Amino acid sequence: MRFLLDDEQRDFARSLDGMLTAADTPAAARAWAAGEHAAGFALRQRIGAAGVFALAAPEAYEGVGPSPVETAVAFVELGRHAVPGPLVETVAAVALLARLAALGVPEPAERSLPTLVGGGASATLTLPGAGPYALDADASAVLLAAGDGEVRLAPGHAEPRASLDPARRLARLLAGGEVVASGDAAADAAGRALDWAALATAAQSLGVGYALLDRTVAYVRGRTQFGAPVGSFQAVKHRLADVLVGLEFARPLVFGAAVSLRDGDQSAARVDLAAAKVATGEAVYGAARAALQLHGALGYTAEYDLSLWLLKARALRGAWGGVGRWRERVVAGG
Amino acid sequence: MDLEFSAAQEEFRQKARAWLAAHVPSDPLPSLETEEGFAAHRAWEGELAADRWSVVSWPEEYGGRGAGIVEWLVFEEEYYAAGAPGRVSQNGISLLAPTLFDFGTPEQRARVLPPMARGEVIWAQAWSEPEAGSDLASLRSTARRAPGGWVLNGQKTWSSRAAFADRAFGLFRSDPAADRPHRGLTYLMFPLDTAGVTVRPIGRIDGKPAFAELFLDDVFVPDEDVIGEPGQGWRIAMATTGEERGLTLRSPGRFLATADRLLRDWRAHGDPADTALRDRVADAVIGARAYQLFTWSNASRFEAGEAIGAESSLNKVFWSEYDIGVHETALDLLGADGELRGAEGFAGEWSTPDGTEHAEPADRTGTTDTAAPPGGTPPPCRTPPPDRAPPTDWTPPPDRTPPTDWTEGYVFALAGPIYAGTNEIQRDIIAERLLGLPKGRR
Structure with a gap:
């Protein structure tokens, strides 16, 4: 029993954090929101080169995984830096294709995994029971539609719709296209993809939460009213203390879910994943509300970068199905 | 990063489980906050101590087993899963004893600790x-x-x-x-x-x-x-209150057992259409798991030689509020029975949602059968062990925690955010020492 990141995992987080800090990710997110994908694609390539997408793929497909713990480590950093694009979706698609290959359907993996794993292209997908929209389909090379007992390569997507988070655009995938798997294999692989999507989203969301907390702590230390930093007032302190309590108890659920996905039986892992999804949804949304309130009117402006994380917190809470649906899984036992 | 226990830890778990299965009283003890209950709980401390289960983390010379923190947490999980009585010696064991280990003299340890371990001095x-x-x-x-x-x-x-x-x-x-x-x-x-x-x-x-x-x-x-x-004294006492808020006062085992009882009660008696209550049951399960994993994380840090400092205030805020929430949810699930008070433990009847009543068996057991039943789907439940089979004319009541267990637990939980340093004090500590916010007027 050693429920602690090892030195290598911490170094991985630090190196991603360093790379993303230097990359001006808020500017990339704003450009992405304006439909200019170049900076986001460049980020994706660097994230791929750092090995993030390889974590969900086995060695046979140029991966190093499956490594859910390291995937969680990476997505905390991607969330912390508000990196735009279908990153969770690409990981989930990699997991789906790798699972299909393991179940005797290797062709789609052979076709798409090398590019996705290396960061050369993105994938997006829709999964049964987890919402009708694919994220950033207009910026994705591979469009996977799972449902009705099959997995399809969709031939295209409908007009993307705006999300509350300007750096996210949502589109329905078009009907038809090549069916790459059906029956039990399709359902199994879609279930596995949802596991990875939930894990990566929970981790990304946690990173968003820590970014909101860190920025708000810095702000209330510097903002002076009544002759004192507003961060010295108990009402402000206690609200931020509650944010930290929420994040610090959501965090072990995220890493516990990652360990369960790697080592545990499937139903136990799915309870843990659902718990992580719910707990991060609540804690991070709570962090966003506190961050907005404690920044005052400044936080309510589109110009101020805080809005990048504020709105992402809201969007990620509902991604892959509402929190009620995930709670239902907890009570049902997986 | 893993959640696997060593063979020795698993063996320790099995030993604890076996001992508890053989010794946990089948009739719940009266409330330890009454004179009669206090005496009964004192006697239970003696029974634990006779086989070295009262203070497993202490050195053997004082009545312990020299268990590490992981074994201690394992023991606590087994202890509460077995439905064992609350610990009347807790103040001594979790507050005074750590202080004596850190600041006491060998003479004080030799004089004070063994009678504490046996429940002779509370x-x-x-x-x-x-x-x-x-x-x-x-x-x-x-x-x-x-x-x-x-x-x-x-x-x-x-x-x-x-x-x-x-x-x-x-x-x-x-x-x-x-x-x-x-x-x-x-x-x-x-x-x-x-x-x-x-x-x-x-x-x-x-x-x-x-x-x-x-x-x-x-x-x-x-x-x-x-x-x-x-x-x-101040420096020494602050070390003690660190223990109180930190790892040793409220082990996750206690909350895991409580959440498990609630989940079982929900599955047996909850209204599936009441999704608002279902969500709160889910949050109780999630919270217990979060607390368990948070504690494993701190235990791992502790074993790696790190000190757990102001982080213990996160712990205290979380468990004290969790404990109230889980009991509130249970009382809401009970509906009209949620106000039944059991001064001396529940020995009466409970009603079903339709208002009819079930007789309570005289020898209600406190044991938990954690073995998976054939088919594997129903959750673990309290069942009478074979040597305490109920009378043949008795039909087992619905698998449900007696309401008074919940009301007693609720009353106890209400004090959590107040004692051991109020949660307002804890939030000040979190804000100032963990977030680095400036000191201000209290």
Whole structure:
């Protein structure tokens, strides 16, 4: 029993954090929101080169995984830096294709995994029971539609719709296209993809939460009213203390879910994943509300970068199905 | 990063489970906040101690098993999963004993710890005073030098378990001239049944004498009952309250067992259409798992040689609020039965949602059968062990925790955010020491 990141995992987080800090990710997110994908694609390539997408793929497909713990480590950093694009979706698609290959359907993996794993292209997908929209389909090379007992390569997507988070655009995938798997294999692989999507989203969301907390702590230390930093007032302190309590108890659920996905039986892992999804949804949304309130009117402006994380917190809470649906899984036992 | 236990840890778990299965009383003990219940819980401490299960983390010479923190957490999981009684010795074991290990003399450890482990001497804490609660350093009770010891005077209050306990420990002002309030305090142990000590029990919100006021009138305490150096009491006590808030006061095992009971009750009796309540049940399960994993994480840090400092305040805020929430959810699930109060443990009847009543078996068991039943789907449930088979004319009632277990637990939980440093104090600590926010007026 050693429920602690090892030195290598911490170094991985630090190196991603360093790379993303230097990359001006808020500017990339704003450009992405304006439909200019170049900076986001460049980020994706660097994230791929750092090995993030390889974590969900086995060695046979140029991966190093499956490594859910390291995937969680990476997505905390991607969330912390508000990196735009279908990153969770690409990981989930990699997991789906790798699972299909393991179940005797290797062709789609052979076709798409090398590019996705290396960061050369993105994938997006829709999964049964987890919402009708694919994220950033207009910026994705591979469009996977799972449902009705099959997995399809969709031939295209409908007009993307705006999300509350300007750096996210949502589109329905078009009907038809090549069916790459059906029956039990399709359902199994879609279930596995949802596991990875939930894990990566929970981790990304946690990173968003820590970014909101860190920025708000810095702000209330510097903002002076009544002759004192507003961060010295108990009402402000206690609200931020509650944010930290929420994040610090959501965090072990995220890493516990990652360990369960790697080592545990499937139903136990799915309870843990659902718990992580719910707990991060609540804690991070709570962090966003506190961050907005404690920044005052400044936080309510589109110009101020805080809005990048504020709105992402809201969007990620509902991604892959509402929190009620995930709670239902907890009570049902997986 | 893993959650696998070693073979030795698994073996330890099995040993604990087997012992508990054979020894946990089948009839629940009366509330430990009553005189009768206190005595019954004291006897249970003796039974635990006879086979070295009362203080597993202590060295063997004091009655323990020298278990590490992981084994201790494993034991706690098994203990509460088995439905074993609450620990009447908790104040001594989790507050005084760690202080003696860190600051006591070998003579004090040899004299104080073994009787504590056996439940022969049960300890109460004596921190708060009528004018010193959250601002504990403003306390006024005095310790005056006398030949061979100290003479105590003053008043302590909210002293948990003091109504029936044997001895108490706390802080006294030994140097009224010290330049700061938290200097000049001395940490002392004293008997509650000696001349000059008056114990006035206080009824907690349900009337049970769960705590007491202590009036001290020229109480002599020998030098051997001073812990650490005179005047160093604040530093020593803060180390103790760190333990109280931190890893040792509320083990995850307790909340895992509570969440498991709630989930079982929900599955057996919840209205599936009541999704609002279902969501709260889910949150109870999630919270217990979060607390377990958070604790494993801290235990791993501890084993890696890291100190757990102000983070223990995160712990205290979380478990104290969790405990209330899980009980509130259970009471809401119970509906009309949620106000049934069980002064002496539940021995009556409960109603079903349609208002009919089920007889309670006279020998309700407190054991939990954690083996998966054939087919594997139903959750673990309380079932009478074979040697305590119910009378043949008795139909097992719905698998459901007696309402009074929940109401007793609810009353106990309500105090959580208040004792061991109020949650307001904890939030100040979190904000200032973990987030680095500036100090301000309290």
